[in-house]
Amino acid sequence: MSARLGSVGQRVFVGDVQGCATELDELLEALDQRRECHEVWLVGDLVNRGPDSLGVLRRAIDRGLHAVLGNHDLHLLDVASGSRPLKPGDSFGDVLEAPDRDDLLAWLRSRPLVAQWDDVLCVHAGLHPRWEDPRAVAAPLERAIAAGRRVSDDPDLAFLVRVRHCDAGGRRPADDLDPGPGFRPWDAFYRGERTVAFGHWSMRGLVVGERVRGLDTGCVWGGRLSAWLSGSDRIVSVPARATHARPG
Template sequence: MRARVFVGDVQGCADEMEDLLAAIDYDPALIDLWFVGDLVNRGPASARALRRVMALGAGSVLGNHDLHLLGVAAGERPTRKDDTISDILEAKDREELLAWLRARPLVRVWDDLILVHAGLHPRWRDPRAIAAPLEEAVSRGEIPWDDENLRFMTGVRHCDSAGRRPTDDRTPSPGFAPWDAHYRGKRKVVCGHWASRGFLRTERVRGLDSGCVWGRRLTAWNAVTDAIISVPARATYRQVR
């Protein structure tokens, strides 16, 4: 059986991705490779990272930074001063790169696992049904920026038992908890997005954002063996605020 291996937030850390592929002995014939999203932005080599994932034939769900790139490219979102996506926006193969991203799912479900960038809402009984119309819209180039479900799956950290999110996600008031405190689904969730929380292993969650772009590590999780392999960042590309 092909091993399924999941990789945390790359965010343009293309060199570390190469290090990690070597560390897991990546062979496309043996390993089904998936990324948790946020392939681009904040790191040094967004275009190279994205091209490499495409060339590998690997899968990925969309993260908030991937959506941001699509929004900037479409002229729907302003660039931010710490964006590092100009290499993609100015690339000859820009349309190819953007088209590939637009065709990515937001949620991928297997019998035993769910892959999503940030997390799942406590009241979603069927995350695929929630994601499908959103993916449809993204694939048409019509990103529903204000859709609460889209914002939740690509951006949640804390929420309450009804899925409401705090005004201040960094220091939430009592009643809010990490989203997975409310998650009761039978499938294990593989996600990223929360670098300050670091690698997370609980009964129901594998959180793979170990902060490579912040100078920490890039992490892979093997779903068959439940083993973790990680490589160190080669540099601190962004300072923790």
């Protein structure tokens, strides 16, 4: 697959892969069969919970895929740098022990948090209702991550890679499973002009709304791996080969 956007091609945004390398292969093959020239963007959480985080990172680099960072990708970087311990259920030990670990982690550290074009914005979780310019919020955080500084506690970073519900002022609930009055999915407050491609919310499933496309269809939990072709506004997906992990 060419990573370049040809004259007849279009951008493709792929939901949370989370170590599901086989399903990623199958989805890319399904896209290739359409004989279109694609520029592929992964919406974050390339790694963890699934069976082959190492394979996903190697494929992304070898195939020239693009990606924004998700919370699991940042967790891997924090564990690799020794600033956070492994947690129960983490499944990226294969990356940490790989002979090419330094190259893989350097590639991951230099991925953006927000990518945008005239028509589309790509972010892992979502956008704060009061942000006028998400790129301006993301840029200093991206520089810090690329430099290896620990920014996991930054509230703007937490919003970009973790938000599900918020209120009109951008406050997040203590519990996204029981958010309480005033809290709605973050995109209920989104007023930007670009269509936002995001992931991170497998329990919500595929979201096709006005100027939002939510693409985490829970491949790692036995759901599907989904892609949105922004140029033609189509969804292409493949089923999970297995239930690779269970929530909790």
